Amino acid sequence: MSADAGGGPEVLWTPTPESIAASRLGQFAAWVADRRGLDLGGPADYDAIWRWSVDHLDQFWADVAAFTDVLPGVPDDRVLTRRAMPGAEWFPDVTLNYAEQALRHATDEHPALIAAAEDVEDVEIPWATLRGQVGAFAATLRRLGVRRGDRVAGYLPNVPEAVVAFLGAASIGAVWSSCAPDFGTRSVLDRFAQIEPVVLVAVDGYRFGGRTFDRREVVAELREALPSVRTTISVPRLHPGELPEGALAWAEAVAEPQDPVFEPLPFAAPLWIVFSSGTTGLPKGIVHGHGGVVLEQRKQMGLHIDVGPGDRLFWYASTAWIMWNIATSALLAGATVVVYDGAPTHPSVDVQFALAARTRLTFLGTSPGYLGACEKAGLRPGEDHDLSALRTIGVTGSPLPASTFRWVYDAVSPDVFLGSLSGGTDVATGFIGSSPLLPVTAGELQRPMLGVAAASWDEDGHPVVGELGELVVTEPMPSMPLYFWDDPDGVRYREAYFEPWPGVWRHGDWLEVTERGTCLITGRSDSTLNRGGVRMGTADIYAAVEAVPAVVDCVVLGVEQRDGGYWMPLFVQLAPGAELTPELEAEIRAAIRTNASPRHVPDEITVVPAVPHTRTGKRLEVPLKRLFQGVEPARALNVGAVDDAGAVEHFVELARARQAGR
Numbered sequence: 001m002s003a004d005a006g007g008g009p010e011v012l013w014t015p016t017p018e019s020i021a022a023s024r025l026g027q028f029a030a031w032v033a034d035r036r037g038l039d040l041g042g043p044a045d046y047d048a049i050w051r052w053s054v055d056h057l058d059q060f061w062a063d064v065a066a067f068t069d070v071l072p073g074v075p076d077d078r079v080l081t082r083r084a085m086p087g088a089e090w091f092p093d094v095t096l097n098y099a100e101q102a103l104r105h106a107t108d109e110h111p112a113l114i115a116a117a118e119d120v121e122d123v124e125i126p127w128a129t130l131r132g133q134v135g136a137f138a139a140t141l142r143r144l145g146v147r148r149g150d151r152v153a154g155y156l157p158n159v160p161e162a163v164v165a166f167l168g169a170a171s172i173g174a175v176w177s178s179c180a181p182d183f184g185t186r187s188v189l190d191r192f193a194q195i196e197p198v199v200l201v202a203v204d205g206y207r208f209g210g211r212t213f214d215r216r217e218v219v220a221e222l223r224e225a226l227p228s229v230r231t232t233i234s235v236p237r238l239h240p241g242e243l244p245e246g247a248l249a250w251a252e253a254v255a256e257p258q259d260p261v262f263e264p265l266p267f268a269a270p271l272w273i274v275f276s277s278g279t280t281g282l283p284k285g286i287v288h289g290h291g292g293v294v295l296e297q298r299k300q301m302g303l304h305i306d307v308g309p310g311d312r313l314f315w316y317a318s319t320a321w322i323m324w325n326i327a328t329s330a331l332l333a334g335a336t337v338v339v340y341d342g343a344p345t346h347p348s349v350d351v352q353f354a355l356a357a358r359t360r361l362t363f364l365g366t367s368p369g370y371l372g373a374c375e376k377a378g379l380r381p382g383e384d385h386d387l388s389a390l391r392t393i394g395v396t397g398s399p400l401p402a403s404t405f406r407w408v409y410d411a412v413s414p415d416v417f418l419g420s421l422s423g424g425t426d427v428a429t430g431f432i433g434s435s436p437l438l439p440v441t442a443g444e445l446q447r448p449m450l451g452v453a454a455a456s457w458d459e460d461g462h463p464v465v466g467e468l469g470e471l472v473v474t475e476p477m478p479s480m481p482l483y484f485w486d487d488p489d490g491v492r493y494r495e496a497y498f499e500p501w502p503g504v505w506r507h508g509d510w511l512e513v514t515e516r517g518t519c520l521i522t523g524r525s526d527s528t529l530n531r532g533g534v535r536m537g538t539a540d541i542y543a544a545v546e547a548v549p550a551v552v553d554c555v556v557l558g559v560e561q562r563d564g565g566y567w568m569p570l571f572v573q574l575a576p577g578a579e580l581t582p583e584l585e586a587e588i589r590a591a592i593r594t595n596a597s598p599r600h601v602p603d604e605i606t607v608v609p610a611v612p613h614t615r616t617g618k619r620l621e622v623p624l625k626r627l628f629q630g631v632e633p634a635r636a637l638n639v640g641a642v643d644d645a646g647a648v649e650h651f652v653e654l655a656r657a658r659q660a661g662r
Contacts, residue, residue: 132257285485415416
């Protein structure tokens with residue numbers, strides 16, 4: 001449906017009364033209304049249901065826990081016993097275990113996992129096999145002396161071994177953390193050295209884009225630099241039969257399949273440590289709890305994404321991105337999870353749609369960049385592939401342009417439900433997301449998710465509608481971090497989210513709430529890079545570039561484009577007499593690729609006479625980004641607070657030239 005004559009929303013998909021009644025969210029709304037004797041306007045009135053969910057958090061989360069049978073029978077007054085942010089206390093009297101919840105849906109009818117990769121045939125892994133391997137790995141960890149609270153780290157691609165190792169660690173109460181093998185040694189150590197893992201599960205290499213990448217040397221460097229690691233468990237990918245000296249073979253670690261023994265854990269027991277992008281200094285270790293993740297993901301997967309037993313879900317992600325953790329959490333809902341080890345567009349751009357057809361996906365999760373690449377290539381996946389099983393497409397990581405919304409409904413299917421989501425590593429879920437009760441409009445996210453008191457605030461802390469503001473959350477969520485690693489007094493945690501408004505979560509995204517209640521996320525309001533849906537820190541790039549002798553200073557920007565594109569330039573100040581020759585540019589790019597990752601390599605490198613900073617020495621990343629987004633200099637930054645006004649003027653001229661297309 002096109003926009004109406006009055007310039008209203010361009011509605012691309014509309015739920016029917018039958019689809020609303022069949023959705024899990026519609027069923028939940030009817031169940032709550034009946035259970036509590038509430039008038040919520042009927043299952044189709046999402047706004048009424050959302051308002052009740054944030055006004056009555058204790059009732060809402062008690063009902064989610066009961067509806068999903070995770071924690072039935074918990075009284076309302078034992079759900080949220082301390083409402084503060086940070087420091088909310090959830091379900092203080094209960095125990096549960098993420099791994100036990102994830103493996104409770106064992107059935108012979110549908111597989112637990114489907115493993116796909118660039119170089120091998122798809123393999124289905126039954127629930128019984130997954131349970132047996134998780135039990136075997138957990139027993140191995142216990143035999144190795146791993147105890148509750150110890151850290152188990154994975155240096156792994158998106159393969160079944162990563163799922164088994166994570167669930168095995170979780171089942172005994174050990175804390176999981178992972179990095180993708182495209183990370184260089186320094187970037188991995190910046191993360192793992194903080195948390196001092198006792199076990200390292202590491203792959204010997206990986207394949208990506210038709211090429212092989214040997215990581216044996218990196219693994220050896222990690223083992224040498226992590227004295228806390230008592231045991232390395234080696235996962236063969238490129239060199240089967242070869243075992244590093246002193247390492248334990250993966251095959252031996254899972255050699256004795258058995259039913260897992262699950263450690264009963266408090267709701268707030270730490271489950272995993274994921275890392276912030278590392279924009280300022282070392283990446284922050286964000287600790288999430290078993291209970292909060294279980295409930296948030298049962299809500300997100302079951303009610304918003306609408307998946308459950310019999311569904312097949314895939315989300316393109318690496319083990320360094322929270323979307324890997326979230327996709328794995330579809331196991332909590334009893335869905336089959338498809339894991340894929342490979343490049344997003346190899347051997348052809350339509351590879352993800354080919355995977356959807358081959359594995360009969362009901363839910364395809366991907367990035368705006370991928371859908372945009374398919375659109376630009378003129379692909380018509382609905383004609384080229386059998387997507388008859390595909391019911392929903394989820395997309396997250398960056399804003400999805402209206403044109404790509406239209407392309408999905410034209411070239412993929414007019415009946416598919418396209419859900420654009422916005423959340424964060426910080427909460428392991430979404431803030432703004434999809435609802436099968438509401439229409440899909442081009443270029444817009446549907447609503448804040450249930451139980452998420454999200455709003456847009458201006459710089460004075462007032463809610464705004466119809467204009468850009470800061471995305472804030474004014475009530476606690478159960479999956480907000482328990483704490484940051486090595487932050488005993490909570491100072492870094494409070495600085496990260498609760499400034500400038502104590503007690504209110506400020507996420508760092510620009511949000512506009514329309515008069516109709518729909519939402520637009522236009523990019524980051526901070527300096528975090530967000531390329532291809534993966535958030536990265538600038539600190540990793542600076543550490544690599546500043547090690548190049550010819551570079552005196554540098555600044556990297558992540559600039560969201562109006563057409564949905566993303567431009568990531570690096571500006572370098574060179575030492576006297578140095579020139580940006582092709583050789584020097586290649587050296588800079590190689591340093592970034594080796595010490596950070598290929599994703600960190602900039603789109604272009606430009607020489608500038610100087611890099612401006614604040615008077616306290618911080619690079620002006622956000623103000624400079626805003627210049628390149630077309631914001632007038634007087635609004636983008638305060639020149640009086642800058643150490644070098646001349647350096648700023650040079651960037652102003654560069655931005656104007658780019659805007660003019662010169």
